[in-house]
Amino acid sequence: MxxxxxxxxxxxxVALGLAGIADADNFNISPGRLGEVAAALGVQAGVTIxxxxxxxxxxxxxxxxxxxxxxxxxxxxLRGTGAYALFYDRTTIRIxxxxxxxxxxxxxxxxxxxxxEQLEELVVSASKQNMRVDSYPGSVKVVTLDRGWTxxxxxxxxxxxxxxxxxxxxxxxxxxxxxxxxxxxxDSSFNGPTQATTGQYLGDVRLNYNAPDPDLDLYDMKRxxxxxxxxxxxxxxxxxxxxxxxxxNEPDADEISAATSAGLSTTQSGGISRDGxxxxxxxxxxDRVALRLVAYGDRDTGYxxxxxxxxxxxxxxxxYGSRLTLRVENLADWTLEFGGVKQIIxxxxxxxxxxxxxxxxxSSAIPQPFRNDYGVAYISARRPVGDAELFSVTSSVWQNLxxxxxxxxxxxxxxxxxxxxxxxxxxxxxxxxxxGGPKDAPWVAGxxxxxxxxxxxxxxxxxxxxxPIAGVDNVQAEAALFGEISHPFTRTLTGTIGERLTFANSxxxxxxxxxxxxxxxxxxxxxxxxxxxxxWHPGGVWSAFFHYQQGDRAGGLAVxxxxxxxxxRKFDADELNMDEIGVRLGREAYDPLVVRAAVFAxxxxxxxxxxxxxxxxxxxxxxxxxxIYGVDADITWRLSSDFTLNAAAFINDSKLVAPAxxxxxxxxxxxxxxxxxxxxxxxxWNRDIALGRxxxxxxxxxxxxxxxxxxxxxxxxxxxxxxxDADTRLYFGRVTLSLNLGNLGNVRANTFAFGNPFxxxxxxxxxxxxxxxxxxxxxxxx
Numbered sequence: 001m002x003x004x005x006x007x008x009x010x011x012x013x014v015a016l017g018l019a020g021i022a023d024a025d026n027f028n029i030s031p032g033r034l035g036e037v038a039a040a041l042g043v044q045a046g047v048t049i050x051x052x053x054x055x056x057x058x059x060x061x062x063x064x065x066x067x068x069x070x071x072x073x074x075x076x077x078l079r080g081t082g083a084y085a086l087f088y089d090r091t092t093i094r095i096x097x098x099x100x101x102x103x104x105x106x107x108x109x110x111x112x113x114x115x116x117e118q119l120e121e122l123v124v125s126a127s128k129q130n131m132r133v134d135s136y137p138g139s140v141k142v143v144t145l146d147r148g149w150t151x152x153x154x155x156x157x158x159x160x161x162x163x164x165x166x167x168x169x170x171x172x173x174x175x176x177x178x179x180x181x182x183x184x185x186x187d188s189s190f191n192g193p194t195q196a197t198t199g200q201y202l203g204d205v206r207l208n209y210n211a212p213d214p215d216l217d218l219y220d221m222k223r224x225x226x227x228x229x230x231x232x233x234x235x236x237x238x239x240x241x242x243x244x245x246x247x248x249n250e251p252d253a254d255e256i257s258a259a260t261s262a263g264l265s266t267t268q269s270g271g272i273s274r275d276g277x278x279x280x281x282x283x284x285x286x287d288r289v290a291l292r293l294v295a296y297g298d299r300d301t302g303y304x305x306x307x308x309x310x311x312x313x314x315x316x317x318x319x320y321g322s323r324l325t326l327r328v329e330n331l332a333d334w335t336l337e338f339g340g341v342k343q344i345i346x347x348x349x350x351x352x353x354x355x356x357x358x359x360x361x362x363s364s365a366i367p368q369p370f371r372n373d374y375g376v377a378y379i380s381a382r383r384p385v386g387d388a389e390l391f392s393v394t395s396s397v398w399q400n401l402x403x404x405x406x407x408x409x410x411x412x413x414x415x416x417x418x419x420x421x422x423x424x425x426x427x428x429x430x431x432x433x434x435x436g437g438p439k440d441a442p443w444v445a446g447x448x449x450x451x452x453x454x455x456x457x458x459x460x461x462x463x464x465x466x467x468p469i470a471g472v473d474n475v476q477a478e479a480a481l482f483g484e485i486s487h488p489f490t491r492t493l494t495g496t497i498g499e500r501l502t503f504a505n506s507x508x509x510x511x512x513x514x515x516x517x518x519x520x521x522x523x524x525x526x527x528x529x530x531x532x533x534x535x536w537h538p539g540g541v542w543s544a545f546f547h548y549q550q551g552d553r554a555g556g557l558a559v560x561x562x563x564x565x566x567x568x569r570k571f572d573a574d575e576l577n578m579d580e581i582g583v584r585l586g587r588e589a590y591d592p593l594v595v596r597a598a599v600f601a602x603x604x605x606x607x608x609x610x611x612x613x614x615x616x617x618x619x620x621x622x623x624x625x626x627x628i629y630g631v632d633a634d635i636t637w638r639l640s641s642d643f644t645l646n647a648a649a650f651i652n653d654s655k656l657v658a659p660a661x662x663x664x665x666x667x668x669x670x671x672x673x674x675x676x677x678x679x680x681x682x683x684x685w686n687r688d689i690a691l692g693r694x695x696x697x698x699x700x701x702x703x704x705x706x707x708x709x710x711x712x713x714x715x716x717x718x719x720x721x722x723x724x725d726a727d728t729r730l731y732f733g734r735v736t737l738s739l740n741l742g743n744l745g746n747v748r749a750n751t752f753a754f755g756n757p758f759x760x761x762x763x764x765x766x767x768x769x770x771x772x773x774x775x776x777x778x779x780x781x782x
Contacts, residue, residue, distance in 0.1 A: 025045055025069075025073070027041065027044055027045075027065060027067075027068055027073050029041055029063045029064045031061060032061060032063065033057065033058060034057055034059040034078075035057030037061040037063055037077050038051050038061075038095055041077055045073070050094045054146055054148065054693075055147055056081070056082075056096070057693075058147075058733075058781065059080075059082065060081070061077050061078070061081055062076065062077070082097060083096060124136050125247065126243055126245040127140075127227070127234070127442075129436075129443060129444040129484070130435065130442045131439075134584065134587075135494065135535050137486075137547050138227070138545065138582075139183075139582060139600075139632075140227050141225070142225050143164060143223055143224040143226070145222060145223055147781070148695065148779065150218060150221060151736065151738065152263070152727065153218065154219035154261070154296070155319075157175065158178075158180060159175075159178075160218060161224055162180075165226065167182060167184075168182055168226060169186075169675070169703075170213065171754075173752065173767075174315075174351050174370060175347065177212050177213075177401070177403070178213050179196065179197075179213065180213050180244065181198065182197075182226065182241040182242035182244075183600070183630065183632065183650070184628055184652040184671070184675070185230075185240055185241035186673040187607055187608055188610045189673055189708050189714075189754055190611060190757075191212050191401075191618075192611075192618055192620050193472060193556050193557070194556070195209055195210045195237055195238040196211065196238050197238075197240045198243070198244060199231065199244070200213065200214070200243075201243065202245075202341065203245070203246070204393045205380075206395060206429045207376065208238070209425075209452045209476070210425070210452060210454055210474070210476075211399055211454075214343065214399070216321070217296045217298075217319070217343070219261065219294055220249050220279045220323075221246055221248050222248060224244065224245065225245040226242060226243070226244050226245075227243045229241045229242030229243065229576075230529075230549045230551025230576050231243050233482055233531040233550070234444075234482060234531075236478065236482075236529070237478065237504070237552065237554060238553065239551060240551040240553065240574075240576045248294075250325070251290035251292035251325050251326070252283070252290055253288055253289060253327070254283060254286070254287065256282055256283060257280075257281045257781070258280050259279040259780065259782065260279075261275075261277045261780075262275070263276070263777035264776050265773050265774065265776075266773070267303050267771055267772070268746060268771040270302060270303035271313050271316075273298070273299060273300045273301045274298065274299055275299075276296065277294065277295065277296035279294045280293045288331075289328050289329070291325070291326050291327075292323075292325045293322065293324050293325075294324075295321075296320065296321060297318075299317070300316060300317045302314050302315040302316035302317075302349070304352075304768075305360065305361045306349070306363065306367075307357070307362070308363035309363075309365075309367075314348060314367065315347065315350065317346065317348070319345040319346070321341065321374075323341050324340050325338070326339070334381055334382070334383045335382050335383065336379070337380045338379050339378050339379075340375070340377045341375065341376040342375050344372070344373050344374070346369070346370075346371050347369060347370040348369055349364075350370075350756060352765050352766060353766055354765060354766075355766060359748060359768075360748070360768065360771070364406045365406050366463065367404070368406055368756065370403050371401070373399065373400040373401075374397075374399050375397070375398045376395060376396070376398075377395065381393075386436075387437075388436025389435055390432075391432070391433055391434070391435070392433075394429070395428070395430075396426070396428045397425070397428075398425070399423075399424075399426075399427075400422070400424050400425070401425070402420070402423075403421045404421075405421075405616075405757060405758055406419075406758065407616065408758075409758065410616060416462070417463070418459075418462075418463050418466055419459070419616075419757075419758065420458065420460075421457075421458050422456070423454060423455070424454070424455045425452070425454050425455075426451075426452070426453045427450070427452050427453075428452075429448065429449070429450045429451075430449045431447070431448040432446055433445065433446025433447075437486070440486070440488050441485075441486050441488060442485075443483070443485040443486065445484075446481075447481050448479070449480075450476070450479075451475075451476070451477050452474075452476040452477075453474070453476075454475075455471075455473045455511075456471045456472050456473070457511060460617075469512065469617075470510060470512045471512060472557055472559055473509045473511055474506070475506070475507045475508075476505070476506055476556070478502055478503065479503050480503070481500070482498070482500040484498030485497060486533075492538050493535070494534070494535045494536075495533065495534055495535075496531070497530075497531070497532055498530065498532075499528060499529070499531075500530075501528055502525075503524075503526050504526075504554050505522070505524050505525075506554045506555055506556050508520070508570075521556070521570050525554060525573065529550045529552065530550050531548065531549045532548045533545065533546065533547045534546040534547075542585045544583045544584070545581070545582050545584075546580070546582075547578075547580050547582075548578070549577070549578050550575070551576050552573055552576070553573060554573050555570060555572045555573045555608075556570070556571060558570075558571055558621075559619055559620075560619060561619045569619065569620070569621070571608055571620050571621055571622055572608075573606065574606040574608045574622065575604075575605050575606065576603070576604045576605075577602070578603075579600065579601050581598065581600075582598035583595075583597055583598075584596050586636075592639075593636070593637050593638075594635070594636040594637075595633065596633065596634045597634075598631065598633075601628070601629050602626075602629075603625075604625060604626035606624075606625065607623050607625065607671075608622055609621060609622075609710070611709065611714070612757040613713075616757040616760060616761075623659060624656050624660045624710075625657050625658045626654065626655070626671050627654065627655050627657055628652060628654040628671065629652070633648070634647070634648045635648075642685055642686055642687055643684070643685050644683070644684050645681070645682070646680075646682045646683075646684075647679065647680070647681045647682075649678065649679030649680075650677065650678055650679070651677045652676055654671040654674040655670060656669040656670070656710050659710065663710050664711075669711075669715070672710060673706050673707075674706055676704045677702075678702055678703050678704045680699060680700070681699065681700050682698070683698055684696065685697075691732050692730055692732025693730070694728070694729070694730055694731075695728070696728045697726070697727050698724070698725070698727075699725050700724045702721075703720070703723075703751070704719055705718070706719045708753045713760070713761060714760075717750075718752055718753040718766075719751070720749070723742075723743055723745070723747055723769065724743070724744040724745050725740070725744065726744060727739070734782065735781075736777075736780075737777070739776060740774070740775040740777070741775075742772070742773040742774075743771060743772050744772065746772040747769055749769055750768065753765055754767070
């Protein structure tokens with residue numbers, strides 16, 4: 001299924017004409033906001049002009065003056081705006097962001113403003129080649145982030161995207177410590193040395209390898225692309241479930257600009273939260289060099305009280321960070337970009353509660369804070385090579401994760417005890433590729449190298465004198481060659497084939513083993529990853545695709561379960577193969593009804609999983625083979641020019657087959673965190689009013705039931721709840737005011753049945769939804 005998703009805000013600027021189109025007219029429209037210029041132009045010309053995208057409507061237009069035809073007048077009004085005029089008939093025109101040359105279109109009815117929008121010519125940049133979204137032979141979702149939606153939701157990071165896309169889910173341990181899953185391809189609920197199933201990128205910069213979601217703030221992001229996995233051919237290890245690509249706005253060397261956003265929230269049973277962000281874009285050399293700086297910070301109130309220690313709202317979280325990008329264009333045909341990211345997330349305490357206690361309360365002997373200190377630096381370069389483009393990027397990621405758990409009772413006493421885990425992660429990656437070809441036959445080829453180091457140290461014991469226990473140092477080194485090419489076999493059928501050859505070395509060292517008996521695991525491997533796709537466009541408004549993909553993760557070294565003493569344990573490589581067939585009905589830019597759907601089957605052999613043993617200590621193992629079968633679909637229905645409905649849903653049937661010793665149960669087991677079903681229904685209404693433009697949206701989400709993990713210890717239910725949200729935004733000029741109400745019904749369901757590994761055996765932990773929250777926000781552009 002291929003679906004592009006806009007944020008929750010869209011805008012409609014309509015000029016209703018009283019007469020037919022004239023051959024020429026004497027226009028006199030002053031420069032100003034494009035939405036207002038288009039409205040005035042439509043009135044003078046006697047035609048209907050719509051501007052359906054808020055960011056396009058806010059572009060500066062030079063105005064129109066002179067005795068001109070309508071086509072010439074539009075051409076002048078749109079100069080420098082990055083938009084073009086799409087004629088549906090002689091008197092109905094739509095102004096659209098110029099993502100690609102305007103497609104031809106027979107006269108027909110003008111579409112309503114899309115809330116969930118995918119333009120036919122939109123290119124999926126995560127495909128690393130010039131491939132249109134409607135020609136990509138696989139499932140892809142593109143979330144175009146509207147200015148108002150971003151201001152309201154940026155501080156929530158990836159959690160805001162999971163609320164829009166039912167097929168994207170995560171654990172709920174807390175900001176900066178969650179694992180992301182796409183389409184139910186989940187290995188476990190816990191963090192450990194295994195590589196992530198979902199690869200995350202900022203543009204072309206790799207953000208993670210064997211670490212939780214860094215949960216970057218989304219402020220000043222242009223869009224988010226989600227490629228369903230496995231993506232082994234283009235992205236290699238760590239992309240079994242797929243790839244999430246955050247695309248930021250680029251530095252603009254033409255003009256200086258700035259923006260700021262701020263919000264205040266109140267949470268029922270909690271306190272006051274606040275968030276703020278600012279962006280500054282400065283051209284240093286006109287048309288050549290520009291600098292873009294984004295800074296942000298927020299403090300989320302807690303809503304869980306600790307009865308034993310007498311503290312209220314203990315699980316408050318503070319995060320702050322910045323992104324800096326320097327872009328140099330036209331340097332001997334090269335475009336260079338230097339960038340960096342710095343973000344820190346501090347959670348004062350865990351956000352779980354205990355069944356049987358009063359709602360939103362817990363009793364703990366000590367606080368359980370968490371800190372994620374994250375940094376990225378990168379340089380990229382691109383230039384045309386004939387009809388192709390050469391691109392290269394080198395990046396380095398530094399991440400430190402500090403976690404504290406209340407371990408009281410681990411040794412059978414009531415003496416307060418503390419478990420602390422410190423994980424230092426370094427990731428250095430490089431990729432050089434060249435891509436080219438026409439739209440119906442794109443190709444890409446390149447090579448990558450990667451180095452990842454994860455140093456995990458742990459202490460456990462009384463508060464005054466915790467004792468170091470076994471840790472592990474895992475190092476991964478990879479080098480790979482990859483290529484992918486598409487070729488039209490007939491006028492309606494295009495095939496895609498890809499291959500990746502990877503050479504890898506994995507080395508693990510047990511920390512704490514005797515110097516004369518070091519426990520070391522090292523292995524070399526070489527393997528292929530393949531992909532095969534077919535894209536069929538028989539004509540009309542529907543098309544279909546078939547996609548086969550492979551992916552794998554290298555093995556490594558982990559600490560053995562605590563009952564084994566000071567030992568290490570190897571875990572083997574795993575491999576996933578997926579087949580999917582999808583259909584597309586309707587064209588997002590034109591048709592009032594659009595449907596995208598896909599069915600898939602995945603075979604996952606030797607699944608790796610990070611687990612927790614009966615004493616509460618983490619370890620890693622291969623748990624058996626997994627099978628996942630499912631279907632997901634999206635429907636967009638524009639009932640009128642003002643009103644749009646969107647529905648998205650999935651059904652999954654997952655199971656663990658041939659479980660490894662120790663993970664078998666008497667009944668059938670689903671895979672961890674894989675809900676059997678889920679969905680989202682949203683309705684949006686947009687209208688011009690006297691003060692500006694009003695946009696409202698209401699949505700209801702359903703998260704189906706899943707289990708925490710496999711095996712008797714982790715067979716704990718979670719999920720199975722509905723959440724209702726409502727948003728209202730008022731756009732006027734360069735200012736947006738917003739009112740957002742989250743969890744309208746104040747649902748207190750169990751989103752995640754885990755908070756502390758040392759009490760997990762009691763099966764009484766739950767992580768509740770954030771209670772009903774009201775936010776007032778303002779966003780200004782300068």
